[in-house]
Amino acid sequence: MxxxxxxxxxxxxxxxxxxxxxxxxxxxxxxxxxxxxxxxxxxxxxxxxxxxxxxxxxxxVRENLSGRFVEWDQELEQFQGSTAELLRYCFETWWERIGSTQASALGRLMLCEANNFPELAQFYRQEVIEPGHALVRRVLQRGMQRGEFRLLELEHAVYLVLAPLMFLMLARPTMGLCIPCPDSFDAGRYIALQADNVLQGLLVRPA
Missing domain, CATH: 1.10.10.60 (Homeodomain-like)
Incomplete structure (x- = not known):
């Protein structure tokens, strides 16, 4: 009604x-x-x-995404654990606060319609994409500075972190329709597995 x-x-x-x-x-x-x-x-x-x-x-966009970067920056600054723990935390909280909510549709919308609305695409890039990349770079730099992560080319390494999240954001609405999906698929388990996978490539190996 x-x-x-x-x-x-x-x-x-x-x-x-x-x-x-x-x-x-x-x-x-x-x-x-x-x-x-x-x-x-x-x-x-x-x-x-x-x-x-x-x-x-x-x-x-400001209400659901870009307006929250101050909060997320503060969380990063105050995090006390290892950078591996921080990265897992980023994966999990992205899913809880963005990926599993209606806000994730904003990213899908912009990827689909950016070419038709270049001014809005530029706005989204400045308000969401660039601050998001900067936040991921800070996590990776933290790991390198502390000797936990191997030395990385940051501009490309950012996408190692973002790619599995982008896949889930784009694919989730069509899983079971055009994208095959087992009944047992669990997004939380997928996020944890991807965090493990990314960390396998980032962490410094013992000599």
Whole structure:
């Protein structure tokens, strides 16, 4: 049953409704009046907060992804364990906070529609991709500086960490449809296995 129409809605409710619609339909096919209806308000009310669909999308990205990098940077700084433990923690928390949530649809959306919306693609690169790469580089540098990881070419090594996460982000919605998937597939176990696999290549071996 659709929500009863209201005169006002908090911006957070509008952003939650927008995330759901963007995740379901992508950017191009999303209509602002549909987002407003999902939030139970008029299109005019939505435009009081967000001047366009592009600005609405940017706000959704900041709410769910780029606005969290300060928190993640602080967690990295305060982490007390080994860098191997830190990397496992990064894999697990990415899945818990992003990969298993609606927010993961934003990355899929941009990969599919970037060529059609270059301005939004540039925004996403600056707000999400570049800070995300910088965070991974800091983890790898930590391991190298502490003598835990072998010396790496950082610009390429970043993708060793990101590739298995990107696969899961892209493949999960179609598993069992166009991508064969056993009934026993467990994303958490996949994440743990990939962390083990990446660390096998990163860790310094005893002489």
């Amino acid at each position: 659709p929500r009863a129409r209201r005169k006002e809605a908090r911006p957070g409710e509008l952003l939650a409704a927008a995330l759901d619609v963007f995740a379901e339909k992508g950017f191009a096919a999303t209509r602002v009046d549909e987002v407003a209806a999902r939030a139970g308000v008029s299109k005019g009310t939505l435009f009081l907060y967000f001047s366009s669909k592009e600005e609405l999308f940017k706000a959704v």
